[in-house]
Amino acid sequence: MSEKKTPLHAEHVALGARMVPFAGYSMPVQYPDGALKEYGAVRGDASAGLFDISHMGQVRVEGAGALDFLQTVTTNDVARLADGQVQYSALLDEDGGFIDDITTYRLAADAYLLCVNAANREKDVAHLERHAQRFDARVTDESDDTTLLALQGAAAQAILAPLVDGDPDTIGYYRFAGMRICDAPCVVSRTGYTGEDGFEIYLPNKAAITAWRALLERGAQPAGLAARDMLRTEMGYALYGHEISAEVTPVEAGLMWITKLDKGDFIGREAVLRRKAQGPRRVLIGLELRERGIPREGYPVLAGGETVGRVTSGVHSPLRGCGVALAYVSPEAAEREDFAIGVRNRAIPARRARPPFVRSRTRR
Amino acid sequence: MTIPADLQYTKEHEWVRIEDGVATVGITDHAQEALGDIVFVELPEVGREVGPGEAFAVVESVKAVSDVYAPVGGEIIEVNEALEAGPEKVNTDPYGEGWLVKVRMSGETVELLDEAAYATFLEE
Numbered sequence: 001m002s003e004k005k006t007p008l009h010a011e012h013v014a015l016g017a018r019m020v021p022f023a024g025y026s027m028p029v030q031y032p033d034g035a036l037k038e039y040g041a042v043r044g045d046a047s048a049g050l051f052d053i054s055h056m057g058q059v060r061v062e063g064a065g066a067l068d069f070l071q072t073v074t075t076n077d078v079a080r081l082a083d084g085q086v087q088y089s090a091l092l093d094e095d096g097g098f099i100d101d102i103t104t105y106r107l108a109a110d111a112y113l114l115c116v117n118a119a120n121r122e123k124d125v126a127h128l129e130r131h132a133q134r135f136d137a138r139v140t141d142e143s144d145d146t147t148l149l150a151l152q153g154a155a156a157q158a159i160l161a162p163l164v165d166g167d168p169d170t171i172g173y174y175r176f177a178g179m180r181i182c183d184a185p186c187v188v189s190r191t192g193y194t195g196e197d198g199f200e201i202y203l204p205n206k207a208a209i210t211a212w213r214a215l216l217e218r219g220a221q222p223a224g225l226a227a228r229d230m231l232r233t234e235m236g237y238a239l240y241g242h243e244i245s246a247e248v249t250p251v252e253a254g255l256m257w258i259t260k261l262d263k264g265d266f267i268g269r270e271a272v273l274r275r276k277a278q279g280p281r282r283v284l285i286g287l288e289l290r291e292r293g294i295p296r297e298g299y300p301v302l303a304g305g306e307t308v309g310r311v312t313s314g315v316h317s318p319l320r321g322c323g324v325a326l327a328y329v330s331p332e333a334a335e336r337e338d339f340a341i342g343v344r345n346r347a348i349p350a351r352r353a354r355p356p357f358v359r360s361r362t363r364r
Numbered sequence: 365m366t367i368p369a370d371l372q373y374t375k376e377h378e379w380v381r382i383e384d385g386v387a388t389v390g391i392t393d394h395a396q397e398a399l400g401d402i403v404f405v406e407l408p409e410v411g412r413e414v415g416p417g418e419a420f421a422v423v424e425s426v427k428a429v430s431d432v433y434a435p436v437g438g439e440i441i442e443v444n445e446a447l448e449a450g451p452e453k454v455n456t457d458p459y460g461e462g463w464l465v466k467v468r469m470s471g472e473t474v475e476l477l478d479e480a481a482y483a484t485f486l487e488e
Contacts, residue, residue, distance in 0.1 A: 029427070034401040034455075035400060035401055035426045035427070036401040037401075226400070226426050293404065294403065294404050315426070316404060316424075316426070318403075344406075
């Protein structure tokens with residue numbers, strides 16, 4: 001079966017992007033100037049990168065029982081959201097393992113939008129539909145009709161502002177607003193996966209190409225999955241399949257801050273409480289290499305001459321000038337400050353470092 | 365896509381310049397382009413003996429780790445230390461400043477292609 005294409009596929013090919021299969025889609029991993037330049041556009045002081053992340057899923061949840069339903073299936077406290085507010089959250093299974101990490105948008109008391117990972121979309125929708133049956137709530141998968149762009153970097157607002165009919169400056173961090181871009185309705189949310197100021201823009205497919213080209217014309221630099229992975233790893237943000245999976249609970253993943261045990265019952269709550277009481281089976285830590293080398297997924301983490309864990313994500317950080325990694329280690333080893341990462345036949349010394357590895361510049 | 369006429373090439377996308385029994389080795393323009401931005405190069409110790417076709421260095425890009433194979437057998441007599449601070453030289457000047465090692469040849473080599481044969485190989 002061939003890969004699916006986002007509405008911007010031909011644009012990426014025309015720009016000379018190297019396309020790779022990702023989560024069932026043909027996606028740009030980088031454009032001809034290379035991932036480091038794209039990274040630089042996002043981290044720079046007067047530029048911004050533009051990502052096509054239309055492969056991600058969007059699920060609408062509506063109805064008088066939408067809030068109660070979402071409280072049951074998500075970990076974060078949905079009742080804390082006001083209209084126009086977003087929260088990072090997760091779907092857990094009965095064992096407290098991750099089904100997915102998501103963001104929850106409240107449009108109105110009875111209308112919400114969930115943004116989910118591309119690789120988990122079908123699984124998430126099936127899970128949501130199954131559990132929605134107990135509530136006065138309808139679940140609609142809108143992914144195929146929705147284009148999602150991420151405009152990230154110091155120049156994001158200046159680039160976007162003339163193209164929309166509202167004022168993006170009025171949108172606070174983890175807030176969103178309905179606006180129009182290129183003559184089409186859109187949702188502009190001040191969120192992202194890079195640690196820079198920026199926006200994620202949800203728009204109908206029919207406006208995708210016009211909006212993409214308009215943003216590039218205003219100076220946004222097209223950026224692909226390779227740069228995206230460098231940026232999120234530098235921030236210590238989890239990626240499903242790496243830091244989070246069905247095999248870990250929020251206790252291990254350090255995501256108890258989005259797991260509101262006091263909000264009432266939710267799927268996985270009992271399991272999380274048990275795990276919290278027993279202590280995590282492993283602990284997610286950040287590591288910075290003290291000598292040259294690049295840590296990568298799967299490399300062993302060593303301490304006291306033994307393997308105590310494994311790297312889940314790792315990159316060379318251009319800003320830090322060294323390798324940085326996220327890794328799961330045993331709870332005993334998690335007490336230490338000094339480790340080594342096995343890279344081929346070398347044990348590269350690494351120190352414990354709490355992410356983010358670079359300074360966050362999201363709006364406060 | 366540059367393929368200088370005065371060099372020889374391998375099917376693993378290394379180039380070699382042989383002068384007076386010493387081979388200078390690097391990776392080709394095709395290889396550096398396929399790898400993307402190179403962020404780390406691991407070179408062997410001077411003095412190490414390598415056999416033809418043996419993996420002797422590693423070139424790492426943002427997304428990938430790639431072994432480099434010795435086109436010729438012999439002793440590593442010099443490595444390009446400038447790549448430690450400037451790994452991107454392999455991208456910007458793969459046949460010049462991006463050279464990896466120099467080998468005093470023992471006489472054995474892998475199959476070496478001339479420029480025309482390498483160009484044909486790339487088209488396959």
